[in-house]
Amino acid sequence: MTAARLSLQTVATAAFRLRELGIAIALLVAIAIFAVQAESFMTVGNWRNISVSVAVVLAVAVGQTMVVLTRNIDLSVGSIVGLSAFISADTLSTHHGLPIAGVAAIAVAVGIACGLFNGLLVTVGRVPAIIATLGTLYIFRGLVHEVSGGTQVLAFELPASFKAFALREVLGIPALAVIAIAVAVLGAAMLRWTHWGRDFYAIGSNPEAARLAGIPVARRVLLAFTISGGLAGLGGFMFAARFAGVSASSGSGFEFDVISAVVIGGVNVFGGVGTVLGAALGALLIAVIENGFTLLKINEFWKTAFQGFAIVTAVTVDALVTRRIQEALRQRRRREARDAARAEASA
Amino acid sequence: MSVPTGPPLVELRGVSRSFGGVQALSDVDLRLRAGEVHALVGENGAGKSTLIKVLTGVHQPDAGQIVFEGEEQRIGSVHAAQALGIAAMYQEPSVFLDLSVAENIYAGRRPRGPLGSVDWSRMNAEAGAVLAELGVDFGPEAPVRGLGVADRQLLEIAKALSVNARVLIMDEPTSALSPREVENLFQVTRRLRDQGVAIAFVSHRLEEVNEIADVVTVLRDGRHVATQRASDLTQAEIVRLMVGRSLDTLFPKEETEIRDVALELRGFTRHGVFSGVSFAVRRGEILGLAGLVGAGRTEVARSLFGIDPYDSGDVLLGGKPFRPRSPRAALRRGLAYLPEDRLGQGLVQLMSVAANCSMAVLPRLTRGGVLRPWLERRLARRFIEQLRIRAYSPGQVVQTLSGGNQQKVVLAKWLAAEPGVLILDEPTRGVDVGAKADVHLTISQLAARGLAIVLISSELPEVLGMSDRIVVLREGRVTAELDRSAATSERVMEAALGAATAA
Numbered sequence: 095m096t097a098a099r100l101s102l103q104t105v106a107t108a109a110f111r112l113r114e115l116g117i118a119i120a121l122l123v124a125i126a127i128f129a130v131q132a133e134s135f136m137t138v139g140n141w142r143n144i145s146v147s148v149a150v151v152l153a154v155a156v157g158q159t160m161v162v163l164t165r166n167i168d169l170s171v172g173s174i175v176g177l178s179a180f181i182s183a184d185t186l187s188t189h190h191g192l193p194i195a196g197v198a199a200i201a202v203a204v205g206i207a208c209g210l211f212n213g214l215l216v217t218v219g220r221v222p223a224i225i226a227t228l229g230t231l232y233i234f235r236g237l238v239h240e241v242s243g244g245t246q247v248l249a250f251e252l253p254a255s256f257k258a259f260a261l262r263e264v265l266g267i268p269a270l271a272v273i274a275i276a277v278a279v280l281g282a283a284m285l286r287w288t289h290w291g292r293d294f295y296a297i298g299s300n301p302e303a304a305r306l307a308g309i310p311v312a313r314r315v316l317l318a319f320t321i322s323g324g325l326a327g328l329g330g331f332m333f334a335a336r337f338a339g340v341s342a343s344s345g346s347g348f349e350f351d352v353i354s355a356v357v358i359g360g361v362n363v364f365g366g367v368g369t370v371l372g373a374a375l376g377a378l379l380i381a382v383i384e385n386g387f388t389l390l391k392i393n394e395f396w397k398t399a400f401q402g403f404a405i406v407t408a409v410t411v412d413a414l415v416t417r418r419i420q421e422a423l424r425q426r427r428r429r430e431a432r433d434a435a436r437a438e439a440s441a
Numbered sequence: 442m443s444v445p446t447g448p449p450l451v452e453l454r455g456v457s458r459s460f461g462g463v464q465a466l467s468d469v470d471l472r473l474r475a476g477e478v479h480a481l482v483g484e485n486g487a488g489k490s491t492l493i494k495v496l497t498g499v500h501q502p503d504a505g506q507i508v509f510e511g512e513e514q515r516i517g518s519v520h521a522a523q524a525l526g527i528a529a530m531y532q533e534p535s536v537f538l539d540l541s542v543a544e545n546i547y548a549g550r551r552p553r554g555p556l557g558s559v560d561w562s563r564m565n566a567e568a569g570a571v572l573a574e575l576g577v578d579f580g581p582e583a584p585v586r587g588l589g590v591a592d593r594q595l596l597e598i599a600k601a602l603s604v605n606a607r608v609l610i611m612d613e614p615t616s617a618l619s620p621r622e623v624e625n626l627f628q629v630t631r632r633l634r635d636q637g638v639a640i641a642f643v644s645h646r647l648e649e650v651n652e653i654a655d656v657v658t659v660l661r662d663g664r665h666v667a668t669q670r671a672s673d674l675t676q677a678e679i680v681r682l683m684v685g686r687s688l689d690t691l692f693p694k695e696e697t698e699i700r701d702v703a704l705e706l707r708g709f710t711r712h713g714v715f716s717g718v719s720f721a722v723r724r725g726e727i728l729g730l731a732g733l734v735g736a737g738r739t740e741v742a743r744s745l746f747g748i749d750p751y752d753s754g755d756v757l758l759g760g761k762p763f764r765p766r767s768p769r770a771a772l773r774r775g776l777a778y779l780p781e782d783r784l785g786q787g788l789v790q791l792m793s794v795a796a797n798c799s800m801a802v803l804p805r806l807t808r809g810g811v812l813r814p815w816l817e818r819r820l821a822r823r824f825i826e827q828l829r830i831r832a833y834s835p836g837q838v839v840q841t842l843s844g845g846n847q848q849k850v851v852l853a854k855w856l857a858a859e860p861g862v863l864i865l866d867e868p869t870r871g872v873d874v875g876a877k878a879d880v881h882l883t884i885s886q887l888a889a890r891g892l893a894i895v896l897i898s899s900e901l902p903e904v905l906g907m908s909d910r911i912v913v914l915r916e917g918r919v920t921a922e923l924d925r926s927a928a929t930s931e932r933v934m935e936a937a938l939g940a941a942t943a944a
Contacts, residue, residue: 303535366539
């Protein structure tokens with residue numbers, strides 16, 4: 095009986111921990127199909143495209159993962175991307191001497207300010223995150239319109255060094271992808287190795303128990319929103335670099351790509367479950383499908399619908415598997431209790 | 442057994458605490474000594490939970506002192522209590538299902554490695570050592586979602602062990618455990634006691650109190666009633682101390698003509714929640730459903746009304762079989778349920794009295810799918826009059842009514858459906874005294890008009906005063922069925938607690 099118990103527990107542990115495996119398999123299947131069907135899919139140039147389009151989503155998705163882990167959500171990231179992209183690019187267009195790192199710093203600072211505002215609304219103002227960030231989605235977007243006054247920052251206004259940055263490569267990997275990978279690795283490490291990172295999981299898993307355990311819940315939630323804002327700011331910088339130009343509507347709807355990646359990646363919207371690796375795989379899966387469908391000239395409707403299909407499938411499968419395992423464990427416990435009672439009775 | 446009589450490790454002196462006008466604790470003394478298991482007993486609402494929360498820093502007392510090792514302390518937060526070495530485990534273990542066992546044990550105070558990072562290997566090793574000491578069969582890296590309730594309780598103890606707790610508070614730790622698991626838990630408890638931990642043990646199972654406790658403190662209505670050596674008290678004496686009060690409130694149950702059986706349950710079972718529940722209610726009769734909070738009364742009602750599922754058993758409504766599937770189906774067969782949480786489940790606060798009253802019967806008030814407002818108003822006016830609801834018009838918003846009147850609106854909503862059987866779950870909870878008598882009178886009159894009523898109440902005097910018959914539930918099973926003439930506080934309480942009646 096001990097052996098059976100151990101094996102079931104091991105299986106359960108594995109299944110709970112390896113949510114990412116399913117997404118990885120789906121990703122490999124998608125890649126295999128496109129590699130066979132679309133001849134230009136497996137080319138260096140195409141993968142460079144994919145990696146750059148994943149990069150911005152991934153950087154922002156790392157912050158979103160942290161917020162969602164605490165049982166919250168940040169809908170305003172698309173607007174933060176737009177606001178920080180515009181402010182940093184606009185500053186650069188009038189100060190051509192500004193170093194690249196300085197541009198990035200401005201963008202991140204704008205993002206942190208926005209994230210802090212979101213976090214305060216949720217923790218001090220006690221506004222549910224979905225409402226608070228829906229509001230700030232419009233507020234921040236309104237700010238972009240106000241700051242831009244209807245103008246755009248066009249490519250010719252930006253210095254050549256900035257435009258060259260997006261094209262730079264490190265060991266054959268585009269600079270933007272390198273930034274995103276660095277953010278993801280750092281984010282994953284923080285979630286695993288820092289105390290506040292682990293607290294995110296605890297808070298999302300059981301807020302009341304977290305409070306009883308003496309975890310400073312409000313401070314942690316504030317931190318998650320601030321990080322999400324900061325990374326959305328960084329995403330704004332990456333966005334400006336990638337497109338070498340920003341308009342007032344830049345980044346509109348971007349939050350959906352980010353949340354899709356997070357959800358497909360197995361991060362539970364009820365908090366407590368998920369990893370950066372999962373979110374990264376989710377982002378990659380979306381980008382690969384988008385890219386493959388474009389190469390195969392499949393129309394926009396199917397492309398969009400398929401993204402929705404992927405979200406629904408990921409969440410449904412996740413829920414079903416979790417329920418199955420829990421049910422199996424519950425049944426076994428009942429069986430064991432009965433056996434024990436019988437053994438006691440006969441003794 | 443020799444009971445240590447040294448100075449207390451932690452002492453409460455004259456502690457009081459009220460919540461919005463309700464005095465949960467008044468002037469309570471308690472002394473917990475090292476190496477002693479101290480049982481806290483009392484009825485529902487006697488103040489046990491509040492007392493524990495004062496000790497663990499969740500609530501702060503309005504008056505009184507907390508003295509720890511001879512020094513007065515202010516336990517202002519959960520953290521402060523932990524720093525003093527006061528740990529608590531609750532009936533429902535408050536665990537993080539998505540985290541590992543080790544992380545649960547060290548939540549909020551994980552060991553730090555270089556650079557202040559989480560030291561996983563040390564955390565798992567230390568947790569493993571604690572678990573080995575407890576002799577449990579799960580490891581530090583197991584996900585808690587895969588553990589049963591008993592294992593989660595042991596996890597809570599592991600948590601307490603890992604902080605080297607000097608005071609361990611166990612709040613009904615055994616309520617969800619099997620006898621074997623309880624024995625296991627008690628062995629660990631005794632070992633901790635022998636190591637010099639002061640243990641406060643809250644339980645409704647008096648045989649467990651007799652088995653494990655060195656000292657017993659009885660609370661009643663937020664007051665300290667007695668503290669005595671456990672060996673000096675029989676279970677019957679504990680029960681007497683718990684209920685010892687006069688029936689000073691009047692409950693007007695009218696004599697009614699009791700007619701044919703309206704509702705009958707046979708072996709009604711939901712695994713792990715209640716099992717083999719059988720009883721019958723007749724028209725004109727009020728059947729009291731007594732028991733402690735968590736005994737399964739509400740759960741039986743919810744399954745009967747089709748809110749929650751059930752596993753086996755038969756239900757007869759008016760002599761014909763009935764399969765609870767949904768509240769809609771139940772209502773159609775003339776069964777109505779007035780839920781415990783009236784504000785959450787019973788009323789739409791921002792809608793008018795009329796709209797609330799008509800909620801369950803809207804199809805009857807419409808023609809061609811269009812609501813006929815005058816019918817709705819007429820319905821509301823009828824109930825305002827009949828139930829003496831203090832509303833100036835059917836259009837008054839429910840939120841502006843007092844608690845008792847709100848309760849009557851809920852009642853009106855179900856009465857509008859013209860049920861044959863009415864289940865009332867804690868109908869007077871949170872209702873002031875005057876309105877309470879009014880609600881009682883209304884219930885009594887409804888019975889007189891031929892309704893069969895099932896009254897769930899945690900207030901003993903209310904159950905005793907209102908019911909023609911009382912069915913007592915304990916841990917999901919019927920432990921007594923008493924006629925009005927045979928029912929006394931002591932007998933109901935004994936059945937609810939499972940006390941040895943022979944003692």
